[in-house]
Amino acid sequence: MEEKIKIKYHVKELEKLCYIDGKSDWIDLRVAEEVKMKAGEFRLISMGISVELPKGYEMWVLPRSSAFKNFGILQTNAMGVIDESFCGDDDIIHMPILAMRDTEIHVNDRIGQFRIMPHQPEVHFVEVEHLNNMNRGGFGTTGKA
Numbered sequence: 063m064e065e066k067i068k069i070k071y072h073v074k075e076l077e078k079l080c081y082i083d084g085k086s087d088w089i090d091l092r093v094a095e096e097v098k099m100k101a102g103e104f105r106l107i108s109m110g111i112s113v114e115l116p117k118g119y120e121m122w123v124l125p126r127s128s129a130f131k132n133f134g135i136l137q138t139n140a141m142g143v144i145d146e147s148f149c150g151d152d153d154i155i156h157m158p159i160l161a162m163r164d165t166e167i168h169v170n171d172r173i174g175q176f177r178i179m180p181h182q183p184e185v186h187f188v189e190v191e192h193l194n195n196m197n198r199g200g201f202g203t204t205g206k207a
């Protein structure tokens with residue numbers, strides 16, 4: 063099935079996003095500004111795009127696996143969720159980035175990747191005293207090895 067994403071580019075030097083079939087269906091995101099950061103510095107880095115997602119979808123933004131190795135950066139929200147309602151001309155996608163070392167990132171460097179996902183179904187909470195199930199346990203209760 064094919065879906066359309068309307069996209070507005072805010073920086074003319076920015077290379078157009080590209081869906082590469084076969085290798086991975088995640089789509090790389092490029093930085094839209096020249097960035098110099100000191101170790102320990104935080105900033106929102108612009109991806110230079112606004113999008114209108116297909117109806118019923120949201121976008122998940124994660125770092126590329128190589129982003130830390132190449133640039134020494136971490137995405138502070140671990141995963142960004144771009145809501146369907148984030149679709150105005152000035153709703154520009156950013157990545158919240160923490161530099162772990164002094165670093166430079168240049169326009170068109172690829173630091174992130176995204177995919178679109180269908181929304182979860184509408185949920186309602188039903189308050190109860192007991193769930194009446196066995197406790198599973200977590201955080202390593204099944205052992206270390």
Ligand SMILES: O=c1ccn([C@H]2C[C@H](O)[C@@H](COP(=O)(O)OP(=O)(O)OP(=O)(O)O)O2)c(=O)[nH]1
Nearest residue numbers: 123139141142143144145148154155156157158
């Ligand atoms: O990594 C991200 C995460 C979010 N957004 C944009 C799109 C999203 O729709 C909007 C709001 O995100 P979210 O709801 O996660 O942030 P919040 O901190 O709860 O802000 P708000 O009060 O605006 O909802 O910010 C980004 O550009 N990058």
